[in-house]
Amino acid sequence: MSTLNDSQIADISLAKDGHLKIDWVREHMPVLNRVRERFEQEKPFDGLKVAISLHLEAKTAYLAKVVQAGGAQVTITGSNPLSTQDDVCAALVEDGIQVFARYNPPEEEYKQHLMNTLETKPDLVIDDGGDLVSILHSERPDLAKQIRGGAEETTTGILRLKALAKEGQLKFPMVAVNDAYCKYLFDNRYGTGQSVWDGINRTTNLVVAGKTVVVIGYGWCGRGVAMRAKGLGAKVIVTEIDPIKAIEAYMDGFEVMSMDEAAQHGDYFVTVTGNKDCIRKPHYQAMKDGAILANAGHFDVEININELEALSTSKRVVRQNIEEFRMEDGRNIYLLAEGRLVNLAAGDGHPAEIMDMTFALQALGLEYVNKQYEALNKEVVKVPQEIDEQVASYKLDALGIKIDSLTKEQVSYLDSWNE
Incomplete structure (x- = not known):
């Protein structure tokens, strides 16, 4: 004990x-x-x-x-x-x-x-x-x-x-x-999809409808984040390195483009890849004033914070779990939860x-x-x-849901090749 x-x-x-x-x-x-x-x-x-x-x-x-x-x-x-x-x-x-x-x-x-x-x-x-x-x-x-x-x-x-x-x-x-x-069919898709937006909305208290959301990565977590963003009324752009997932995102009704291009359009950026440096210097230089960055991957490496700090002339906390980075040209870029897992660092998971x-x-x-x-x-x-x-x-x-089971005849049919 x-x-x-x-x-x-x-x-x-x-x-x-x-x-x-x-x-x-x-x-x-x-x-x-x-x-x-x-x-x-x-x-x-x-x-x-x-x-x-x-x-x-x-x-x-x-x-x-x-x-x-x-x-x-x-x-x-x-x-x-x-x-x-x-x-x-x-x-x-x-x-x-x-x-x-x-x-x-x-x-x-x-x-x-x-x-x-x-x-x-x-x-x-x-x-x-x-x-x-x-x-x-x-x-x-x-x-x-x-x-x-x-x-x-x-x-x-x-x-x-x-x-x-x-x-x-x-x-x-x-x-x-x-x-x-x-x-992954439920936790990664429905759990991440809901909890990421719970964390972002609780933290920013800003509207999502009418905004452009860039989802970086279209694995099961990315699918969930994109689906929920669409449900909240956002225009959704997906960036990917996998051609099959990119086609899937396109068929699911989302715009698909490179990160270099997407960086110019996004109001919200959500990383969901498991890899590092998904958002970096060239992207910060292209982003619009007021862009909001959030990470939904496990480690705080998907958004390159060192390069963001190097480009900024000042940094301050403007609201709990929101850091403002002022660029030389006067644009502000906002980072949520220090680039850590936004649904848990800024929400309840x-x-x-x-x-x-x-x-x-x-x-x-x-x-x-x-x-x-x-x-x-x-x-x-x-x-x-x-x-x-x-x-x-x-x-x-x-x-309280009941489902069907196969009859013996159906099992036999599926197991045979000559019926």
């Missing part, structure tokens, strides 16, 4: 508000509730230590409590300094979970929280963006020896894991939760009903890798189809 002395948080007196937040999301996460019921009975993680690095807000907190209900000793830290909610951290400590996190710590302290989490010597990890796994493969390989495996939440983390695996350096199996159908599915995949994926780690190769592992379908079935049950 964790105590306050074992943790590093901002203020334990905030716990009451944190409990209310966690209680609210629990009421809207029926899939995860079903997983918790089974975990409480079967204790799949009994006697094991689990380290978690995720955006530390109420939905994440409830996932940690579900893993704890499965018998694990849980330690958690944040995967982004601006998305950590101090009241939620306090509530978790009261519930016996060890926490190393607080809102917006200095960079050295944030890094130390990650290190402290790993120094609990976990058997399993849940990661978001690959920070825990990266440290285990670089600075603290000694702590990787007892890791059975883990689960990764997001596209950026999967890219890092696959790079490690390609070089034959990955030290334990990692389940690619991000690549499961019940994750994805809706609870969406994260219900994703975090059920996390919990069940972790259970899977714990059962199978000796048989699994040290590589990026797909979420088994039966887990994906189980989560979808639980969600349909919670929604």
Whole structure:
């Protein structure tokens, strides 16, 4: 059982508000509730230590409590300094979970929280963006020896894991939760699509209708951001490097052009690529006065902030989570949430009903890798189809939706070649 002395948080007196937040999301996460019921009975993680690095807000907190209900000793830290909610951290400590996190710590302290989490010597990890796994493969390989495996939440983390695996350096199996159908079809598309605009609208208090939105990247997250921008009444431009995705964006009714051209037209720019330097010096030089920049990728590298600062004559905070950069010619360019993940750094993240599915995949994926780690190769592992379908079935049950099943004759027909 964790105590306050074992943790590093901002203020334990905030716990009451944190409990209310966690209680609210629990009421809207029926899939995860079903997983918790089974975990409480079967204790799949009994006697094991689990380290978690995720955006530390109420939905994440409830996932940690579900893993704890499965018998694990849980330690958690944040995967982004601006998305950590101090009241939620306090509530978790009261519930016996060890926490190393607080809102917006200095960079050295944030890094130390990650290190402290790993120094609990976990058997399993849940990661978001690959920070825990990266440290285990670089600075603290000694702590990787007892890791059975883990689960990764997001596209950026999967890219890092696959790079490690390609070089034959990955030290334990990692389940690619991000690549499961019940994750990217819903979390990436509908979750990101809604929460990004929740964060932008809450922060700017400006109208979207009639404006031009440039969405950089048309993966599943980009699809969601573009779709919601269109629904808000915006004209949407998509930039891409993939010709197939570019055609898809065009067929979906959006304008498609290069970033050099799009930079001249945008009122809002949203990066959703997982890569760095998507917005850089030539784009800033072409942007109209009042352009607003937001990042919806995991790391704060998609918007090149150093080049923006180098071009500006002054910088000031004009509203919470909005920095104004004044150009030499008098234009102003506005950056939201320091270029960090706008839906979490300037909002509450994805809706609870969406994260219900994703975090059920996390919990069940972790259970899977714990059962199978000796048989699994040290590589990026797909979420088994039966887990994906189980989560979808639980969600349909919670929604009161019934679907059809095949008859024996239909199964036979599909399985044959000569009928």
